[in-house]
Amino acid sequence: MLQKGDKKLTHSWAFYDWANSVYSLVISTAVFPIYYETITHTETGLVYFFGMQFNNTTLYTYALSFSFLIVALISPILSGIADYVGNKKSYMQFFCYFGSISVMCLYFFDSIDTLWIGILFSVFASIGFWGSLVFYNAYLPEVAYSDQQDHVSALGFIYGYIGSVILLVFNLSMVMKPEWYGISEPGMAPRISFLTVGVWWMGFAQVTFNRLPDHIQPRKPKTDYFFKGYQELKKVVEELKDQPVLLNFLTSFFLYSVGVQSIILLATIYGKSEIGLSTSSLILTIIVIQLVGIAGAYLFSNLSRKIGNITTLKITIVIWTLASLSAYFLEKDDPNVQIKFYVISGFIGLVLGAIQTLSRSTYSKLLPEDTSDPTTYFSFFDVTEKVAIVWGTFIFGLAVAITESMRLSILLLCVFFVASFVVLSFMKKTKYVG
Structure with a gap:
């Protein structure tokens, strides 16, 4: 072994x-x-x-x-x-x-x-x-x-x-x-x-x-582990009451994750249904986003070292907001709609990897230094993101059901981006993520 x-x-x-x-x-x-x-x-x-x-x-x-x-x-x-x-x-x-x-x-x-x-x-x-x-x-x-x-x-x-x-x-x-x-x-x-x-x-x-090893020695006796995860998450919720900076960041993270994750999951449907792009054009767009995403993650990682995590995150949120608004105004009969969609996708790719990597690194820096179980905090972080996806996709679908169009849904996601920016603006600076 x-x-x-x-x-x-x-x-x-x-x-x-x-x-x-x-x-x-x-x-x-x-x-x-x-x-x-x-x-x-x-x-x-x-x-x-x-x-x-x-x-x-x-x-x-x-x-x-x-x-x-x-x-x-x-x-x-x-x-x-x-x-x-x-x-x-x-x-x-x-x-x-x-x-x-x-x-x-x-x-x-x-x-x-x-x-x-x-x-x-x-x-x-x-x-x-x-x-x-x-x-x-x-x-x-x-x-x-x-x-x-x-x-x-x-x-x-x-x-x-x-x-x-x-x-x-x-x-x-x-x-x-x-x-x-x-x-x-x-x-x-x-x-x-x-x-x-x-x-x-x-x-x-x-x-x-x-x-991978088949059997790892259990960390603790196999008793009452089934609901242990819920108990540990409850403990994090209680501890967050005494950590206003971390709570502020998590609130903003939840809000912009509603927008980011919904766009990742539903952008191609929007391009197909609302703009009428071909399947091959949309898949090619996804590949371009992946390529630009690597460069974006590297670029914003360097930027965060110079101006701080929070300021850099706010820049990415602004770009996400502007990209979403631009997508809202795209018209199917515009002869340049495909080029405009590619440009918007390029900006999304630029901040896609950046906002995900910055979110995790910022959260890690904000964790209490005396915590004995960072794994539980990251479990809470992951659950927060999943709940944000639930909210985002549900709101998107509900708006489509009411208006029979995806455009209002895109506009609603912009509201979440703006709200996350406002919340982040009230966050107190720290020596780690100023």
Whole structure:
């Protein structure tokens, strides 16, 4: 068995990002939302799901809300299990296989008559993805020493980025040139891409599973660990009352996460439905966003060292707000709408990675120095983000249901960005994040 700190072990752990990141890019962001919008498009915009009538976009956003609500509810339980039992690899494998098989089942979502397959298995895939990450993250301190963890975590990000972009480019080639692969049936290329994601995720995960230790000595006796995560989160809530600066930041983080995460999940649907962009153009846009995102994260990381985390975060929020407002004013019949959409996407890419990395690093710097359990604080941070996604996607879908347009939804997300900026402006400066 490989020992803690061994390069083979840390690289194998990080390689799970290569395996699973294809889900978040291809399924959550790029191909599946566009495919869903194409398959469920009707003259009235209405679809039936289990006997109930919904706007097609509203149904999708409600499904997202539901999946992240489940994730938010079970994450504390899974965190408790990961912390206090020794067979976390078995749990990680279960959620990995549950998610990857669910993704492959999306292949059978081939028409509006099989809408239930698309909705049900997209929810299952989301639960599998996020559930496996709880145990994946919990393994980090057990495979790498504290002075290695930043490097190993960054290595996972690099693996995930490269792997997901490679598969997305392959899927884009299938969508744009299906004849290269002998595909003649309309809509078959995206469905095959769902299969490739599931096979990639499950297949490459074996590199990680083959080298991760099977049984880690439990941190504490296996008693009362099932609800331990909830108990620890409750403790954080109580401690936040005496930490106004951290509470202020978390409030702002929640507000801008409502906007950021909703845009990440729903931007392609907006581009397809409201602006009328082609599938290939939208997927190409996602690839550009990924490329610009790396440069943006590096740029704003350097900027934060010069002017402070909070000021830098406020700049990113302003850019998010302006980009969202610009998207609101895009018109389908504008001859330059595609170029304008690319420019807006470029600005979003610039601040996409930046706001995510800055959020986590700022939160880490604001944690009380005497805390004995930073893992619990980060669990609270993750749950806060998931709840923000629930709110954002639900509000987006509700606005679409009421107005039969996504434009008001975009405007509402701008309100959350503005509110987060205001809250952040009242935050007291500290020596760490001034």
